[in-house]
Amino acid sequence: MSVIYVLWLRELRRYVRSRTQIVASLGQPLLYLVVLGFGLGPVFQKAGQGSYLQFVAPGIIAMTVLFSSIFSGMGLLWDRQFGFLRETLVAPVPRIQVMLGRTLGAATVAMCQGLLVAIVCFVVGFRVADPRALPVALLFMALIACLFSALGTAIGSVLQNIQGFQLIMNFLVMPIFFLSGALYPLNNLPGVLSIVTRLDPLAYGVDGLRTALMGASQFGLAADGSVLVLVAMMLLFIGSYLFSKIQV
Amino acid sequence: MIQVEHLVKRFGEFTAVDDISFEVRRGEIFAFLGPNGAGKTTTIKMLTTLARPTSGTVEIDGLDPNGSSHEVRKRFGIVFQDPSLDGDLTAYENMELHGVLYHVPRKVRVERIEQLLRLFELWERGNQQVKLFSGGMKRRLEIARGLLHTPKILFLDEPTLGLDPQTRNQLWTQVKHLNQSEGVTVFLTTHYMDEADRVAQRIAVIDHGKIVAQGSPQELKQQTSRDSLEEAFLALTGSTIRDEAASSTDQMRQFGKLWGNRR
Numbered sequence: 001m002s003v004i005y006v007l008w009l010r011e012l013r014r015y016v017r018s019r020t021q022i023v024a025s026l027g028q029p030l031l032y033l034v035v036l037g038f039g040l041g042p043v044f045q046k047a048g049q050g051s052y053l054q055f056v057a058p059g060i061i062a063m064t065v066l067f068s069s070i071f072s073g074m075g076l077l078w079d080r081q082f083g084f085l086r087e088t089l090v091a092p093v094p095r096i097q098v099m100l101g102r103t104l105g106a107a108t109v110a111m112c113q114g115l116l117v118a119i120v121c122f123v124v125g126f127r128v129a130d131p132r133a134l135p136v137a138l139l140f141m142a143l144i145a146c147l148f149s150a151l152g153t154a155i156g157s158v159l160q161n162i163q164g165f166q167l168i169m170n171f172l173v174m175p176i177f178f179l180s181g182a183l184y185p186l187n188n189l190p191g192v193l194s195i196v197t198r199l200d201p202l203a204y205g206v207d208g209l210r211t212a213l214m215g216a217s218q219f220g221l222a223a224d225g226s227v228l229v230l231v232a233m234m235l236l237f238i239g240s241y242l243f244s245k246i247q248v
Numbered sequence: 249m250i251q252v253e254h255l256v257k258r259f260g261e262f263t264a265v266d267d268i269s270f271e272v273r274r275g276e277i278f279a280f281l282g283p284n285g286a287g288k289t290t291t292i293k294m295l296t297t298l299a300r301p302t303s304g305t306v307e308i309d310g311l312d313p314n315g316s317s318h319e320v321r322k323r324f325g326i327v328f329q330d331p332s333l334d335g336d337l338t339a340y341e342n343m344e345l346h347g348v349l350y351h352v353p354r355k356v357r358v359e360r361i362e363q364l365l366r367l368f369e370l371w372e373r374g375n376q377q378v379k380l381f382s383g384g385m386k387r388r389l390e391i392a393r394g395l396l397h398t399p400k401i402l403f404l405d406e407p408t409l410g411l412d413p414q415t416r417n418q419l420w421t422q423v424k425h426l427n428q429s430e431g432v433t434v435f436l437t438t439h440y441m442d443e444a445d446r447v448a449q450r451i452a453v454i455d456h457g458k459i460v461a462q463g464s465p466q467e468l469k470q471q472t473s474r475d476s477l478e479e480a481f482l483a484l485t486g487s488t489i490r491d492e493a494a495s496s497t498d499q500m501r502q503f504g505k506l507w508g509n510r511r
Contacts, residue, residue, distance in 0.1 A: 003349060007345075010334065010337065013336065017336055017377070084334045086298065086332050087334075090297065090321055091321065091350060092318065092351070093321075093349055
């Protein structure tokens with residue numbers, strides 16, 4: 001237990017100490033929020049869908065958690081290159097504990113980052129439909145964070161160096177984001193796209209988050225929750241298997 | 249304590265370790281010497297569960313590092329050749345993390361950390377992030393960390409690289425002390441022949457992935473009829489200088505520097 005705790009604590013310490021990185025990583029969500037939120041606002045309004053800022057804010061929070069958790073999970077790559085990974089791999093502790101400590105740490109970091117962006121959203125003008133649903137929103141953020149931290153760890157276990165990073169970014173992370181319905185509603189999409197979006201786990205995260213914050217659901221909270229839990233469990237399982245197979 | 253038989257490691261076409269066999273006895277200090285790229289670190293990786301052999305067998309305290317890796321990991325400690333500290337954590341936190349990973353009880357941990365940090369003159373800087381340390385200080389911290397718990401076998405992969413004579417002296421005094429008072433078996437590699445001559449009871453010389461000589465420092469000198477171990481080593485391995493290809497780690501460090509990642 002204490003092994004998981006110290007490795008979790010390590011991720012948090014590293015996060016708190018990288019202040020410039022925290023500020024820098026707020027830039028992108030802020031840009032999306034302000035530029036898209038206000039830029040597409042009038043069109044969205046004319047289409048009879050209400051305020052785009054209200055619509056897109058949960059999506060931007062989900063995006064932040066997605067990026068942050070995948071990157072933290074892939075922090076494994078840096079640890080591999082800078083040697084610290086070896087220190088944890090030769091230690092007489094089950095690798096599953098090392099993996100869980102890292103992954104939970106990455107998920108916690110992603111939660112913090114998501115909360116920061118949520119605060120920014122409120123500052124810009126986003127309002128919650130029902131404050132009593134906030135715990136549900138937090139729960140969905142946590143689920144998204146766990147799921148994608150596990151994915152990040154799984155990817156980090158397989159990739160040998162940072163060169164593959166761009167590949168993962170362009171062919172996995174960005175599609176997950178763009179197909180999740182973070183930026184546009186998922187109803188009335190053309191056939192193929194509507195199928196693909198249903199295969200994107202983040203779609204259920206965004207939907208859950210949006211339901212909790214705004215009250216409008218696409219798949220239903222129960223479906224959202226169960227899909228996320230299931231996929232997260234699967235990825236944790238795969239991630240810990242791949243992590244246990246790492247050779248340095 | 250360590251039994252190696254017909255050990256081979258290939259990376260594609262390249263054979264890094266080519267059918268080596270040797271034995272390290274319980275409680276002895278064993279030096280594994282060889283020029284750059286001879287296969288020392290690859291061998292250590294296979295002994296310490298970090299890499300799988302292509303063929304051949306390894307036994308650590310009677311156990312197979314692949315089959316019972318967890319049991320094997322309980323039995324050894326290691327100081328790596330390459331840095332393995334977390335630059336964002338402080339010196340104290342790096343030590344503490346290591347102590348928890350190796351199940352050193354809290355009370356002992358706190359005492360040992362202070363004792364070792366003082367010994368290697370890092371106590372005053374204990375609460376500073378490691379990335380602010382000089383190369384020598386980082387190296388000292390790695391060694392202090394490696395000595396935090398008392399394993400059955402201690403692997404030291406070029407531990408004195410880049411250290412001043414004072415710290416080297418301190419290190420070998422500590423290692424000898426551990427060896428004599430706790431019976432720790434020591435497996436070390438080094439490029440400083442005088443060190444090997446001074447601390448090691450037995451030596452194996454590896455070159456191009458093969459073991460070219462084995463025995464006590466005395467025996468190696470007699471075998472080559474030279475006066476010093478350094479000359480004996482040169483007689484055994486020739487005087488050509490070896491190049492190692494830049495590893496992906498080096499390339500990454502360049503990349504890291506480019507992006508202002510100071511470690």
